[in-house]
Amino acid sequence: RPPLMALRGVSQVFRTKSGPIPAVRDVSLALDEGQVLCLVGESGCGKTTTARMAAGLAEPSDGAIEYKGVDLAAMNSRQRTEFRRSVQFVHQDPYASLNPIRTVYSTLASPLRKHGIAATKQEAWDAAAALLEQVDLTPAENYLTKYPHQLSGGQRQRVAVARSLTLRPRLIIADEATSMLDVSIRVGVLRTLTKLRKDLGVGFVFITHDLAIARYFAAEGHMAVMYLGRVVEYGRTTDIIDDPQHPYTKALLAAVPEIDPTNRLDHTTHITGVDIPSLTALPSGCTFHPRCPIARDGDCHEVEPQLTDVDGGRRVACHVVAETTGAVASGGGD
Numbered sequence: 200r201p202p203l204m205a206l207r208g209v210s211q212v213f214r215t216k217s218g219p220i221p222a223v224r225d226v227s228l229a230l231d232e233g234q235v236l237c238l239v240g241e242s243g244c245g246k247t248t249t250a251r252m253a254a255g256l257a258e259p260s261d262g263a264i265e266y267k268g269v270d271l272a273a274m275n276s277r278q279r280t281e282f283r284r285s286v287q288f289v290h291q292d293p294y295a296s297l298n299p300i301r302t303v304y305s306t307l308a309s310p311l312r313k314h315g316i317a318a319t320k321q322e323a324w325d326a327a328a329a330l331l332e333q334v335d336l337t338p339a340e341n342y343l344t345k346y347p348h349q350l351s352g353g354q355r356q357r358v359a360v361a362r363s364l365t366l367r368p369r370l371i372i373a374d375e376a377t378s379m380l381d382v383s384i385r386v387g388v389l390r391t392l393t394k395l396r397k398d399l400g401v402g403f404v405f406i407t408h409d410l411a412i413a414r415y416f417a418a419e420g421h422m423a424v425m426y427l428g429r430v431v432e433y434g435r436t437t438d439i440i441d442d443p444q445h446p447y448t449k450a451l452l453a454a455v456p457e458i459d460p461t462n463r464l465d466h467t468t469h470i471t472g473v474d475i476p477s478l479t480a481l482p483s484g485c486t487f488h489p490r491c492p493i494a495r496d497g498d499c500h501e502v503e504p505q506l507t508d509v510d511g512g513r514r515v516a517c518h519v520v521a522e523t524t525g526a527v528a529s530g531g532g533d
């Protein structure tokens with residue numbers, strides 16, 4: 200059976216006045232029903248662009264995105280409708296994504312009525328209330344008549360999550376969905392999302408710059424570490440956190456003193472030292488070599504390393520790691 204979603208050699212180049220910007224390069228990832236995948240990296244690494252393409256919000260410049268084995272670009276209208284219902288995107292900023300002049304009821308009822316899930320106002324009211332209960336906004340009646348400005352940031356994000364559930368999706372793509380929330384509220388929303396994943400069997404692609412959130416939310420899933428538009432390490436989240444292989448992943452983890460989502464630190468995946476190179480002037484060879492503590496002359500400066508199987512489903516794009524493990528290039532992360 201094909202994976203629920205697969206990205207096959209996906210790239211995205213933005214054409215700008217100052218030249219092309221290769222935001223995402225040759226990313227291959229896959230996710231089965233009910234699984235969770237975290238995309239992690241510093242800002243500008245391409246994780247949000249990758250997520251937007253996976254959600255069908257942007258078309259790749261190259262490569263293919265498949266949902267249940269069907270290329271998005273080749274879908275007929277029935278398949279595209281199913282894709283739009285089944286794959287939902289949750290934005291970073293719930294305030295911007297909710298209509299300020301709609302009550303919570305109206306926000307939730309609109310897709311329920313439009314897609315025939317609720318035939319009457321009473322059915323829509325009951326279904327909206329049930330959705331609020333699923334995202335732990337109880338009693339639901341207290342929230343249905345409220346407007347976004349009458350809610351806290353955490354409550355707004357829960358409403359945004361409830362809206363993403365209206366069409367009974369199979370996959371939710373959440374872009375930094377908790378990063379704007381205070382840490383105490385963030386943990387509560389993460390708990391709700393984890394419960395939804397388990398109770399409803401919904402798959403998640405979770406984009407975050409925060410390694411603690413990746414570890415918490417994708418503990419039972421996989422993680423892809425991105426750097427300058429490419430996946431540099433992929434594997435089970437716990438394996439990567441316990442034993443990072445790529446020098447970039449090691450640096451990210453070393454920059455985080457304590458990986459605990461309940462403490463007050465923002466576990467920003469930003470390493471100090473040399474600044475991140477510009478996407479418009481990518482370094483030759485391995486794009487991480489200007490920051491890499493073990494970069495060597497020759498291949499690190501001249502040849503871009505391919506994502507390579509190293510062990511038990513782990514894939515790493517690094518010449519040195521490949522050499523020490525005797526790995527073979529796989530060309531993808533699925």
Ligand code: SF4
Nearest residue numbers: 485488491499517518
């Ligand atoms: Fe560092 Fe070379 Fe590996 Fe790149 S390929 S991460 S420069 S050791």
